[in-house]
Amino acid sequence: MGSFPGHVLPGTLFLVVGVWHIWCALVRYSSNRKSFRVRVWNPVPGFDGKLKYLELYVIAIGGFIDFCIELFYSTHLKLLVHGVLNPTHMNNFEHAGMLLMFFVFGLIVLLSEKTSFLPLPDGALCLIVATAFCAEYFLFSFHSTTHKGLEGYYHLILVLLIGLCVLSTIAGALMPTSFPVDLASGISVTLQGLWFYQTAFTLYGPMMPDGCQLKGNDVMCRSADSEVRGELLANFQLFSMVFVVLAATAGAYGFAASGTGQSEIRKSHAPLDG
Numbered sequence: 001m002g003s004f005p006g007h008v009l010p011g012t013l014f015l016v017v018g019v020w021h022i023w024c025a026l027v028r029y030s031s032n033r034k035s036f037r038v039r040v041w042n043p044v045p046g047f048d049g050k051l052k053y054l055e056l057y058v059i060a061i062g063g064f065i066d067f068c069i070e071l072f073y074s075t076h077l078k079l080l081v082h083g084v085l086n087p088t089h090m091n092n093f094e095h096a097g098m099l100l101m102f103f104v105f106g107l108i109v110l111l112s113e114k115t116s117f118l119p120l121p122d123g124a125l126c127l128i129v130a131t132a133f134c135a136e137y138f139l140f141s142f143h144s145t146t147h148k149g150l151e152g153y154y155h156l157i158l159v160l161l162i163g164l165c166v167l168s169t170i171a172g173a174l175m176p177t178s179f180p181v182d183l184a185s186g187i188s189v190t191l192q193g194l195w196f197y198q199t200a201f202t203l204y205g206p207m208m209p210d211g212c213q214l215k216g217n218d219v220m221c222r223s224a225d226s227e228v229r230g231e232l233l234a235n236f237q238l239f240s241m242v243f244v245v246l247a248a249t250a251g252a253y254g255f256a257a258s259g260t261g262q263s264e265i266r267k268s269h270a271p272l273d274g
Helices: 004-031 054-073 087-114 122-141 149-174 179-203 224-257 262-269
Strands: 212-215 218-221
Touching: 004 054, 004 087, 004 179, 004 224, 054 087, 087 122, 122 149, 149 179, 149 218, 149 224, 179 224, 212 224, 218 224
Parallel strands: none
Antiparallel strands: 212 218
């Protein structure tokens, strides 16, 4: 079982990075379709280049802070019991391992971009972040905490969204000029962040479905009907998120295309002269 902060903190990281990825993909595509390429990270323009690597610092520092919270704060520094890992906090150790992967990813990309020690192409960076998502996928698929009932259903949806992140990032390495692939990657990361938030507010916050409640470390429903209603509510929440993200993406594309990309789009649709 997790906690409200334990879902909100990583959810914030994924949400911020995902929204930024969507916006940058739209701007780059609307600006120049012919030269578009999939990017695993996007520099922040302006400010004399001082914030160019902000996204990478957010990933690395955010992942490291979340890692420290899971490994040290949540365990109350009781890491070992009789010389072995404390079985009471295996859940926290697994989360820490997942977050460590994203910290390592951010660090590797920073080394690749800012130094000559580790020059890597974008395709290789896509596979590295796919590895981090794979670690997250296997964590939530084979979790030491047994997720059952309504809690298990919310985590099942989370696993599916993580799977989309894995597939889209691998596809980015295989199809480096595909705008749909790059956009799908940003959308899947955004949805994952939103679902972390939804899980936090539903299972550990004020949005618990009627007939269900948090008892100790378990979500208990009074009857099978209450559990089914909770699962149907989860389906509706997921549909609403997908609809909102797609609608916002379409609106953002229209906004981006109305600026720098409008002339390029008109040229691409202009009829050829005979």
